[in-house]
Amino acid sequence: INIGMMSPQGVDLKPRRGKTLPLFTDPEVAAPAILERAVQKMKAFNKDMDEGPEEMNVTLPAIIANLSQPIDHGRIENAASVDALREMTMRHSTMLQTAGCLRHVASVEGKKGIVSDYLQWYIIGRNSSVIDRFKEGLSALQFLNALQQHPTLLAPVL
Structure with a gap:
């Protein structure tokens, strides 16, 4: 830490x-x-x-x-004033800093960028190593090649 x-x-x-x-x-x-x-x-x-x-x-x-x-991004998105937005960003400053999206808030319009950057990090960024290992595992098993050769195999599951 x-x-x-x-x-x-x-x-x-x-x-x-x-x-x-x-x-x-x-x-x-x-x-x-x-x-x-x-x-x-x-x-x-x-x-x-x-x-x-x-x-x-x-x-x-x-x-x-x-x-x-995860942070309460809905409250950040619904902040009606700069003061409310600053309060929410400071309340979640640790997690926003970890995500790399803690920044000074000059206007209410800045909330969309903060929420967008945080959600991108939360969904993709923090899981990127897991996703990469999963892709490497599929590659090692040549799963995509097998799926291209036999596309109907997964039809019952989907």
């Missing part, structure tokens, strides 16, 4: 590019324990900072507990 660093800029928190702390943990560790380890790592990191302490962008156990769940 990489702990993303953020710094306050005006009323927003902005991610600091290239500023992450690695956190190695067992997949069986519960979310509160991950948060505790992240806070410890952050405190140790801040002791060595000349420019002052950094802020960690994961501060609530509920955020960590829900990292594997």
